[in-house]
Amino acid sequence: MKNDVVISIKNLKKSFRKVEVLTELNLEVARGKMLALLGPNGAGKTTTIRILSTLLKPDSGTVVVNGFDVSKNANDVRASIGLTGQYAAVDDYLTGRENLIMMGRLYHLSRVDSKTRAQELLKEFDLLEAGDRRASTYSGGMRRRLDLALSLIATPPILFLDEPTTGLDPRSRLTIWGIIKKLLKSGTTILLTTQYLEEADKLADQVAVLDRGKIIALGTSDELKAMVGRERLEFTIEKENDFHKTLQILGNVSKDVNKDEKRISIETDGTVSDLKQFFDKMSEAGIEVETFSLHKPTLDDVFLKLTGRPVEEKQASGK
Amino acid sequence: MKIINIQTNKNYMNSFFWAISDTLVLIKRSLTHIFKNLDQLLSIIISPVMFMLLFRYVFGGAIETGGVSYVNYLVAGILVQTAAFGATTTSLSVANDLKKGIVERLKTLPIVSSGVLMGHVVADLVRNILSAIVMIGIAYLVGFSPNASVSEWFQIAGILLIFTFAFSWLSAIIGLVAKSVEATQWIGFVIVFPLTFASSAFVPTSGMPDGLRFFAENQPVTHVIEAIRSLMIGTPIGNHGVLAVIWCVGFTLIAIPFVAYLFRRVHRK
Numbered sequence: 001m002k003n004d005v006v007i008s009i010k011n012l013k014k015s016f017r018k019v020e021v022l023t024e025l026n027l028e029v030a031r032g033k034m035l036a037l038l039g040p041n042g043a044g045k046t047t048t049i050r051i052l053s054t055l056l057k058p059d060s061g062t063v064v065v066n067g068f069d070v071s072k073n074a075n076d077v078r079a080s081i082g083l084t085g086q087y088a089a090v091d092d093y094l095t096g097r098e099n100l101i102m103m104g105r106l107y108h109l110s111r112v113d114s115k116t117r118a119q120e121l122l123k124e125f126d127l128l129e130a131g132d133r134r135a136s137t138y139s140g141g142m143r144r145r146l147d148l149a150l151s152l153i154a155t156p157p158i159l160f161l162d163e164p165t166t167g168l169d170p171r172s173r174l175t176i177w178g179i180i181k182k183l184l185k186s187g188t189t190i191l192l193t194t195q196y197l198e199e200a201d202k203l204a205d206q207v208a209v210l211d212r213g214k215i216i217a218l219g220t221s222d223e224l225k226a227m228v229g230r231e232r233l234e235f236t237i238e239k240e241n242d243f244h245k246t247l248q249i250l251g252n253v254s255k256d257v258n259k260d261e262k263r264i265s266i267e268t269d270g271t272v273s274d275l276k277q278f279f280d281k282m283s284e285a286g287i288e289v290e291t292f293s294l295h296k297p298t299l300d301d302v303f304l305k306l307t308g309r310p311v312e313e314k315q316a317s318g319k
Numbered sequence: 320m321k322i323i324n325i326q327t328n329k330n331y332m333n334s335f336f337w338a339i340s341d342t343l344v345l346i347k348r349s350l351t352h353i354f355k356n357l358d359q360l361l362s363i364i365i366s367p368v369m370f371m372l373l374f375r376y377v378f379g380g381a382i383e384t385g386g387v388s389y390v391n392y393l394v395a396g397i398l399v400q401t402a403a404f405g406a407t408t409t410s411l412s413v414a415n416d417l418k419k420g421i422v423e424r425l426k427t428l429p430i431v432s433s434g435v436l437m438g439h440v441v442a443d444l445v446r447n448i449l450s451a452i453v454m455i456g457i458a459y460l461v462g463f464s465p466n467a468s469v470s471e472w473f474q475i476a477g478i479l480l481i482f483t484f485a486f487s488w489l490s491a492i493i494g495l496v497a498k499s500v501e502a503t504q505w506i507g508f509v510i511v512f513p514l515t516f517a518s519s520a521f522v523p524t525s526g527m528p529d530g531l532r533f534f535a536e537n538q539p540v541t542h543v544i545e546a547i548r549s550l551m552i553g554t555p556i557g558n559h560g561v562l563a564v565i566w567c568v569g570f571t572l573i574a575i576p577f578v579a580y581l582f583r584r585v586h587r588k
Binding site: 053054055075076078079081083085087088089090091092093094098102105106107108134150 | 337340341344345347348351352355356419420421423424425426427428429430586587
């Protein structure tokens, strides 16, 4: 094993009863880097995380975390990792602070250190005000932040984040992203699973696309984006004349055209100046744009490109 | 390349110390729940009071207990029944921890994670001590007049504690095998109701039909009740005391390794 690879998965297979969830998984993450495991529900993301964090035993293959084999040295693996699951596993009856202190004690920090660390994390995660309130009164975003803080109490070198922002509002998502970026800067190695292309793109050094228990694409987020294409601007022009005029103005710019619905879609980099340039051109020509919208490429686009088929919901049970 | 494994080189005294420390942290957690959960706190106080007053005044006049006043007869039964019902809180807490992912989180820590079960069981003990005290207080108010000596009271407390302990482990098993939090409730009732009512808790077994009477006279809860009743008010103890202790200790010794086995295999519900 190379010294700088801290998460290594080789030929990993896992089935539940007769359903093959991981067919042949190979993956490596270097120290201090972040890999995003991108895939739809049931692709095997959670199963992978559960095996990495010693909650499940692999059927076959080798899984090594921080130099320790998950099957043979589970306790050493546990001492090296932090896990934040999809479900915000916090104790509702305890306050945020009590949750943190308890976790600190379980990681064998002293009473004083646990308290100090709890205070630090409450501050860092913007939970100071709510710190002495019961966790049951927290909003979804606050629970996720607390959950993430709990897995960081002992500053583990490796962190597994299983869909940390699924179901969160945009503001909470941004807060979590900010925290993750800080962790990366401090040298933590992170494996994150997500259904959002944007999330993988914004945060990860490397993106692996998981489909039916196999990695079907692996590369930097730029490579992935280059494959899928950029953002698209979609707009409709009701007047027959204007519609044709627009097509003329656009000339040989790459575009999708739907004549029946009077809809055109073109590539854009999504910047204000790029959009302004386009709309200026339209108004100069006296063309009225009825409606428009910006589309970021999504997991669906990635899948369509890679597999030629759209995302199937629930490929297999991830339990 | 030789990998030096630091974690497993630590000596056994050290890991024993941490196992105790981790368990204490988790016991503290469960004890905190008692006082933060209003429902739990109320049930400690209300349910024994209700049972005591209902049985004393509603059924008491109609039940013949052969020379002993009904309230004196009743206290042992209600103490044990309350302890049995109280112990089912463990199944609820365990199922909840599983559902919320707390068990999974603990399992990813480098600790003896089954300490979380010990936490709930110990909390059951504390809850039952509190509710037993409340109940005996109420009993005195409605005419309870025991003749137990100090040493007999200690024996009563001892039997009640090992009974609660055994029942909490049974309850932990239910919590681990139940398919959902709701399911623990009815499984609990299916087990606790027959064991406590088909016993000598509220009425003497002599009036029951033959088959039921045989069950009621020989099942463990009756032994526990009769042992406590005898220590409290001086009814003949027979072999109830010995059998009560054998049942409780024996069951606990079998249950704990089984619970540990289940806990290792269980996943999030």
